[in-house]
Amino acid sequence: MIFVTGGTGYTGRWVVAELLKRQRRVKCLVRKTSDVDDLDHEDVSLVRSNLEAVDNWEGELAGCDAVISVAHIKYAPFVIDACKKHGVSRVVFFSSTWRFSKVKTPVVASLIQAEEAIKASGLDYTLLRPTMIYGPGDDHNISRLREFIKRRPIMPVFGSGEQHVQPVFVSDVARAAVDAVFCNEAIVQAFELAGADALTYNDMLNTLSESMGRFLLKVHVPISVGLVLAILGNRLFSRFPIQEDQVRRMKEDRAFDISEAKKILEFEPLTFHAGLQASTQLTGVPGL
Numbered sequence: 001m002i003f004v005t006g007g008t009g010y011t012g013r014w015v016v017a018e019l020l021k022r023q024r025r026v027k028c029l030v031r032k033t034s035d036v037d038d039l040d041h042e043d044v045s046l047v048r049s050n051l052e053a054v055d056n057w058e059g060e061l062a063g064c065d066a067v068i069s070v071a072h073i074k075y076a077p078f079v080i081d082a083c084k085k086h087g088v089s090r091v092v093f094f095s096s097t098w099r100f101s102k103v104k105t106p107v108v109a110s111l112i113q114a115e116e117a118i119k120a121s122g123l124d125y126t127l128l129r130p131t132m133i134y135g136p137g138d139d140h141n142i143s144r145l146r147e148f149i150k151r152r153p154i155m156p157v158f159g160s161g162e163q164h165v166q167p168v169f170v171s172d173v174a175r176a177a178v179d180a181v182f183c184n185e186a187i188v189q190a191f192e193l194a195g196a197d198a199l200t201y202n203d204m205l206n207t208l209s210e211s212m213g214r215f216l217l218k219v220h221v222p223i224s225v226g227l228v229l230a231i232l233g234n235r236l237f238s239r240f241p242i243q244e245d246q247v248r249r250m251k252e253d254r255a256f257d258i259s260e261a262k263k264i265l266e267f268e269p270l271t272f273h274a275g276l277q278a279s280t281q282l283t284g285v286p287g288l
């Protein structure tokens, strides 16, 4: 039995489906407000609680072989405590390649701090660090760009757009998480999970708009102008869509070395082009 946190989230549902595909029973920690429709399966049991209310759910770890904690890494301290108390040593945690950003924000600091807590935990952990995750439906990433392109043929791009990005397809991430939990070589290791190809931000937008059969004109806006916009916009409006650190990150190259994941997890991700094609062919999570 594998205990999963975040199983109702975008990636978590694919992780649950991958476990079921491999004939594993799954116990999912879900919130009272979580949409559990997709998890209605004879091999999935639900624990209704909240990660922060560790006293309420920790007992449910009894009899579980391992944990895949897909929920945000900020909840790692609760998962660590519960696992140590109930003798579950094997845990796969989800971090993010964002932790390597040179744009130092409280989010980056908290990712690094959580990773340090995991490394010091004494558990048989694996840390997975995905890049931007995308796939069918509302992935909150590429789906937002897709919606933008559907409505407007012109898109502002802060900076040259020549820095690399390497989005990763959701089922590749899910497969890596499940491979990791059953792989002894992955214990006390961290893996970057990115797509097969690093492409420039411009090329990512071109590939996306071409896959939609839409024309897209990219208007390059200097980073300095973007920063002024973000600073003023966030002072004047409570929900301004552009954040200062997002603009600063547009200068960063976000290509990552996935050779360790390839070697140890046999990680063979899709290219961005293939991932977009797969996204249009799927309506939901296969197997759920």
Ligand SMILES: NC(=O)c1ccc[n+]([C@@H]2O[C@H](COP(=O)([O-])OP(=O)(O)OC[C@H]3O[C@@H](n4cnc5c(N)ncnc54)[C@H](OP(=O)(O)O)[C@@H]3O)[C@@H](O)[C@H]2O)c1
Pocket (backbone or CB within 6 Å): 005, 006, 007, 008, 009, 010, 011, 012, 029, 030, 031, 033, 034, 035, 049, 050, 051, 052, 070, 071, 072, 073, 094, 095, 096, 097, 129, 130, 131, 132, 133, 134, 141
């Ligand atoms: N998306 C990306 O591009 C990306 C990139 C790098 C790393 N990551 C990491 O990858 C993981 C999956 O990302 P995602 O975007 O697929 O996640 P997501 O869709 O935001 O899902 C988050 C999940 O965590 C659950 N959750 C949140 N707070 C909780 C709490 N207090 N108690 C119990 N459950 C709680 C949510 O439950 P509800 O259904 O109730 O909301 C949901 O199932 C995350 O750790 C994320 O930080 C994501």
